[in-house]
Each structure stands twice: as structure tokens, then as C-alpha cells.
Amino acid sequence: MIRSVVRGSGSALPKRLVTNADLAGRVDTSDEWIVERTGIRQRYIADDDETTSSLAIEAGRKAIEAAGMEPASIDLIVLATATPDQTFPATATRVQDALGCNGGTAFDVAAVCSGFLYALGVADSMLRTGMAKRALVIGAETFSRILDWEDRTTCVLFGDGAGAMVLEAADVAEDGPGILVTRLHADGEHNQLLYVDGGPSTTQTVGKLRMKGREVFRHAVVNLAEVLNEVLGEAGLTPADIDWVVPHQANARILDATAKKLGLPAEKVIKTVESHANTSAASVPLAFDVAVRDGRIKPGDLVVLEAMGGGFTWGASLVRL
Known part of the structure; x- marks a missing residue:
């Protein structure tokens, strides 16, 4: 395939x-x-x-x-x-x-x-x-x-x-490397919980970021756990089969709460938020590269990438290295 x-x-x-x-x-x-x-x-x-x-x-x-x-x-x-x-x-x-x-x-x-x-x-x-x-x-x-x-x-x-x-x-063979499953979602109902108050067609300015943190936190934990389970279910796997989770690095409390909700041990979650903070679209590939270069993520490992952002948008991808 x-x-x-x-x-x-x-x-x-x-x-x-x-x-x-x-x-x-x-x-x-x-x-x-x-x-x-x-x-x-x-x-x-x-x-x-x-x-x-x-x-x-x-x-x-x-x-x-x-x-x-x-x-x-x-x-x-x-x-x-x-x-x-x-x-x-x-x-x-x-x-x-x-x-x-x-x-x-x-x-x-x-x-x-x-x-x-x-x-x-x-x-x-x-x-x-x-x-x-x-x-x-x-x-x-x-x-x-x-x-x-x-x-x-x-x-x-x-x-x-x-x-x-x-x-x-x-x-590749069925048990070979590559992206196995990706699932993406969006829900525009929550636009005003995380947004920028500007844009070319509205204010003609760049605008500034605005966020209602408590509400975003609540949605993030639920949505990320659900989409991670979704890609694993599609592949016929369980959280125990995962070698690493590389999540969007928004907040250490979100990472910990999501891992707990899935029953994942903390040592399987790649964390760079302490050093890089939230780098938005850059955070997942940045954290992935850090873990590859320091030797944690290795060829053959089963890795889940996942993120949630303004929109709301969220998604996950299951990858075998």
C-alpha cells in the first residue's frame, strides 16, 4: 500500500x-x-x-x-x-x-x-x-x-x-512505516473563545489575540482525548500500544489532564512547553523534532500527534516511524 x-x-x-x-x-x-x-x-x-x-x-x-x-x-x-x-x-x-x-x-x-x-x-x-x-x-x-x-x-x-x-x-507493507490514520475536526460555534480581534476584511488591522482560558481548557481536554481515541480505534489499537504522544504544547495542565483521561503514563508524553511555551502550529513538529534528535523517538515507534486550536479546530494523526 x-x-x-x-x-x-x-x-x-x-x-x-x-x-x-x-x-x-x-x-x-x-x-x-x-x-x-x-x-x-x-x-x-x-x-x-x-x-x-x-x-x-x-x-x-x-x-x-x-x-x-x-x-x-x-x-x-x-x-x-x-x-x-x-x-x-x-x-x-x-x-x-x-x-x-x-x-x-x-x-x-x-x-x-x-x-x-x-x-x-x-x-x-x-x-x-x-x-x-x-x-x-x-x-x-x-x-x-x-x-x-x-x-x-x-x-x-x-x-x-x-x-x-x-x-x-x-x-510499504501493512505493518510498515507511514501515516496510518488522520482525523480532523472543527466547530465554528466556539469562535469567540479563542480568536484575534482583527483582519483585512473586518478591521483592516492585524489585531490581537483574545482568549477565554478556562473554557478553552475544558474543551481541549475533552476534544483531544476523543480524537486520540478515534484514530486508535480506526487502527484497531489501544493507548497501551502507543510508544509516544506528541501533543500541542499549550499548557502543562492540559497535557497532564489529557494523558490522565486516556490512562496514559506521563513518561509517554513528549513535553517541551516548559522551554518553548505555546508556539501554535509550530508546537507539534517542534516537539517531535526535539524528541527525534535526543533519541527518544526511534524508527519503528508508534507515535500519535494531536492538537487543538482556535476555531475550534482539532485533530490527531497516528504515525509509525
Whole structure:
């Protein structure tokens, strides 16, 4: 059968590290307050010369190098972001040109924190149906550009970064590697729980992020547990069969509550939220790359990627490495 097989991964972070103590000098907060409620201790914030595309290019280059491929052989780039360089053209086209992947297909996907799962699902579909042979899937964000730095309940939660995966269509055995199942969902009823209060067709401004954290937390735990069970059920597996869960790194309490609801041991959950904060669409591939490079995630492992974001959107993907 034809599956999309993960051939390599990469990630990138801005140069500037910002600790909770640094933020405490800017807004009415403290390291203790942030850690207790979120588990976050630091994040990386882009300088003026660092953009969503520059982070995506670096992560993409590392992923292509890890895959041992020539950039020109990549014929599909899907970039998930809620913070593009421009309203148009797609930031993916900037990445395509910079990496030397010209001639194929390149476009952006907007599903906020679930963006990478959506991008992965789209790329997987295109690879399995023969529309492309090799795909670079990226999640990249500069969320610091849309934060209200006077709102201590939101500005402490986010950071900037990028993560990427290279996928290749390959003919594999049923028990072979590749993306096994992906399930995506959305429910626009909850738009006003997590959103940006601006946009080209409404305010003609970029706007700032707004969130009702308590309500988002409640929906996140339920939705993430359900979609994880959904992909496992589709594959005929149980949580005990999983080697690793790579979740969206929104909040340590959400990660712990979701794992508990599924009966998953904490040691099976990849966590980078302490070091990176919430990097939106970048968080899943960024955490995945960290765990691959430090040796935790290995060839043959069964991994679940999952995320939920504004919209609401949410999804999960079951992958055998």
C-alpha cells in the first residue's frame, strides 16, 4: 500500500530567549504565577529581522538535510501558520524559493494551533493519491506579533518557532512505516473563545489575540482525548500500544489532564512547553523534532500527534516511524 513515510524532521527557534522573570519586568506577573498555571518557564521571541518565513526556511532546510534529499526533489510544500509574512502571497512560496524547491506546489494552511495536523492531513492525501511524491510540511509562527503585551493572561503563554517534516510516498507493507490514520475536526460555534480581534476584511488591522482560558481548557481536554481515541480505534489499537504522544504544547495542565483521561503514563508524553511555551502550529513538529534528535523517538515507534486550536479546530494523526 502507498503511505506517506516520515523521512526527516527539523526545527528552528529565534535567537532571543525570554524567561518568566524577564516578562515580570514588563507585565504584572511572576515566575511562580506562570509556572503554577501553565508549566512554562521560558519562550523564544523573534527579533525584527526574524520572520515566520525565516524560521520556516531554517526548519525546512534541517528537515530536508535529515531526510538526505535534494531540495529540488520536494514537489509539495504545505505551511501551517496563523502569522504569515504577508496577507498574500502564501508564505510557503517564499520558503519554496529560498530552499530551491521551485516547480512544485506550495501553499499555506490556516487552522491555528491545529494547523500542522491539518497540513499533514492535506499533504498525506496528496501523496497517497499521486499528486506529489515528496512533501515538506511545516508549522511556523511568530505569535509574538499578535499578542497584547498588557494582557498578562495571554502574553505569557506564547512563543515563536518552527518545525518541519519531510514525507515521501512509498509502497510499504501493512505493518510498515507511514501515516496510518488522520482525523480532523472543527466547530465554528466556539469562535469567540479563542480568536484575534482583527483582519483585512473586518478591521483592516492585524489585531490581537483574545482568549477565554478556562473554557478553552475544558474543551481541549475533552476534544483531544476523543480524537486520540478515534484514530486508535480506526487502527484497531489501544493507548497501551502507543510508544509516544506528541501533543500541542499549550499548557502543562492540559497535557497532564489529557494523558490522565486516556490512562496514559506521563513518561509517554513528549513535553517541551516548559522551554518553548505555546508556539501554535509550530508546537507539534517542534516537539517531535526535539524528541527525534535526543533519541527518544526511534524508527519503528508508534507515535500519535494531536492538537487543538482556535476555531475550534482539532485533530490527531497516528504515525509509525
